[in-house]
Amino acid sequence: MDKPGRNDVCWCGSGKKYKKCHIEFDEKIEIFESQGHIVPDHTIIKTPQQIEKIKESAKINIAVLDYVAEHIKAGISTEEINRWVHDLTIKMGGIPATLGYEGFPKSVCTSINNEVCHGIPSEDVILKDGDIINVDCSTELNGFFSDSSRMFCIGNVSEENRRLVEVAKQSLQEGLKAVKPWGFLGDMGQAVNDYVKSNGYSVVREVGGHGIGLEFHEEPWVSYVTTKGTEMLMVPGMIFTIEPMINMGKADVFVDEENGWTIYTKDGKPSAQWEIQVLVTDDGYEIISY
Numbered sequence: 654m655d656k657p658g659r660n661d662v663c664w665c666g667s668g669k670k671y672k673k674c675h676i677e678f679d680e681k682i683e684i685f686e687s688q689g690h691i692v693p694d695h696t697i698i699k700t701p702q703q704i705e706k707i708k709e710s711a712k713i714n715i716a717v718l719d720y721v722a723e724h725i726k727a728g729i730s731t732e733e734i735n736r737w738v739h740d741l742t743i744k745m746g747g748i749p750a751t752l753g754y755e756g757f758p759k760s761v762c763t764s765i766n767n768e769v770c771h772g773i774p775s776e777d778v779i780l781k782d783g784d785i786i787n788v789d790c791s792t793e794l795n796g797f798f799s800d801s802s803r804m805f806c807i808g809n810v811s812e813e814n815r816r817l818v819e820v821a822k823q824s825l826q827e828g829l830k831a832v833k834p835w836g837f838l839g840d841m842g843q844a845v846n847d848y849v850k851s852n853g854y855s856v857v858r859e860v861g862g863h864g865i866g867l868e869f870h871e872e873p874w875v876s877y878v879t880t881k882g883t884e885m886l887m888v889p890g891m892i893f894t895i896e897p898m899i900n901m902g903k904a905d906v907f908v909d910e911e912n913g914w915t916i917y918t919k920d921g922k923p924s925a926q927w928e929i930q931v932l933v934t935d936d937g938y939e940i941i942s943y
């Protein structure tokens with residue numbers, strides 16, 4: 654860890670002397686590190702000013718998903734959703750973060766039924782009665798990032814698919830209960846996984862969540878196939894996503910060979926995902942976008 658001298662200004666941007674600011678915080682982290690735990694470095698611990706900027710970005714992110722929620726219905730194409738997300742994000746002063754990200758061609762991901770994530774919007778994909786769809790929206794505003802996704806049930810969705818969507822949503826709440834400073838990301842991962850398994854479903858292993866804020870994807874990578882007491886230490890100021898992909902059948906997935914992006918369940922059964930962006934606070938957590 655990069656540590657200032659006791660009388661130097663703190664790394665957090667408060668302007669205070671290190672010895673009057675984060676010195677004890679850093680010493681606490683060092684103890685965990687000496688015990689063999691993975692610990693965050695300062696670059697992923699956000700200052701209050703940065704958190705404010707990230708929340709501004711999140712306002713757009715939430716508004717865009719609210720708009721989608723109000724307008725999504727059977728008969729529209731996923732390209733139409735892409736246009737809504739793109740136009741509203743720009744209108745509100747933001748940039749859709751997925752557009753051009755590692756070559757991703759659209760401003761939102763739309764993943765239907767057996768598509769696990771990273772579905773690419775298209776004029777040819779028309780929503781039909783009974784579909785379940787994840788709309789995953791990522792926003793940049795003045796260099797600050799937000800990311801969340803929701804599921805939508807189109808028309809008459811079967812009882813079993815509705816239950817999948819509900820369990821995926823509730824799994825975030827179970828994970829959140831384990832988000833607190835000086836706990837571990839594995840506590841959250843196990844909480845998600847235990848809940849999903851107890852409902853007879855499985856959690857995708859290969860794709861996970863991520864730190865976010867100053868970049869779209871930051872350290873740490875966040876798995877939901879982890880155990881209590883493992884993975885990175887959570888400290889106040891960290892921001893990451895909880896976005897487990899829940900499969901009705903087996904956890905195995907594969908990537909679309911043609912587009913190189915879209916991930917599907919191997920067994921063809923449906924998959925559901927909700928995503929929230931979470932800040933670790935002094936006494937728990939705060940949801941930044943949803």
Ligand code: MF3
Binds near residue numbers: 751755762896914928
């Ligand atoms: N919102 C997705 C995530 O959770 C975006 C994946 S990158 C993309 O990280 F290019 F596929 F959009």
Ligand code: CO
Binds near residue numbers: 863896
């Ligand atoms: Co994400």
